[in-house]
Amino acid sequence: MKSYSALFPLAAVMALTQVSCVVGTREVSIDVPQGSRPGGRGAATITKVSDSRQFQNKPSDPSTPSVDGDVSSMSAAERSRYVGRQRNTYGKGMGDVALGGSAT
Template identity: 45%
Template sequence: MIGLTGCATSRGLVTLNAPQHVNQSETLKHTAVIKIVEDDRHFENRPTSPSIPSLKGGLNNATEEEKARAIARKRNTYGKALGDILLREGTVSSVVQDRVISALNQAGYKVIPTSVENERKADLVVSVQINKFWSWSNLGVLSTEIETTLVNDKNTAKNIVVDTKLVRPVHVKTGQQWVENINLALDEYETKLAKELKSK
């Protein structure tokens, strides 16, 4: 679903695309457990760069749920911060988890529930750290950056860091363009992660 409610100075709510490649088929040759997906993003009240997450109204007035759902900040032509954009449903962690599951499936892994027994027998056990997940506008362009670290609990020497940044010029920033930019960045992130997983 593409859409954004709210004007430039107010809070907008969006729904992002679900991954297209989720296939939890029994034919997948390997098994993987995702122990946890942690949102490790750093928010600031008055960031020196629009790429640093911030929220309208300041962090003191923000709940943990709002920070977990925040994905972007709107700005005017001069770079002044305006309203923010949150997920209508779910959190950044749940969005990333869905994409990680899809990438694992593409790499031949069936994702099974976390448990002591499953972690012992799984071929791959990972914890996902979300370092960056933010979209912003500045001087006629929309930018989205996503970076995660997949910590391989069975072999930390094989940790996987995936970083993608999508920058597109726009003349008028509509709700559809915001959502399209983030969806395209998510697709690129998922493709990169699947490629890295296949190479391990």
């Protein structure tokens, strides 16, 4: 019985260190490496980039982008930084993920 009472505090500390909190906004930075240009293969042009994501308040499908708070109160510039939400094991939104700095 004495050995179990000695292991309980150790088990409690180990359990608490395995829990991470995903509340708030986590900013991620994306570093785009400079690629080498292949010679003589033609040209590619990107003419238009459009963001067709539709953010929703508390969506039923976890793959639908959402943010913590009211989406309609955010400007288009604010929404352009957001990637989506972090979700827990049960699919509940816990924290936001946004691009760092002024990246959009």
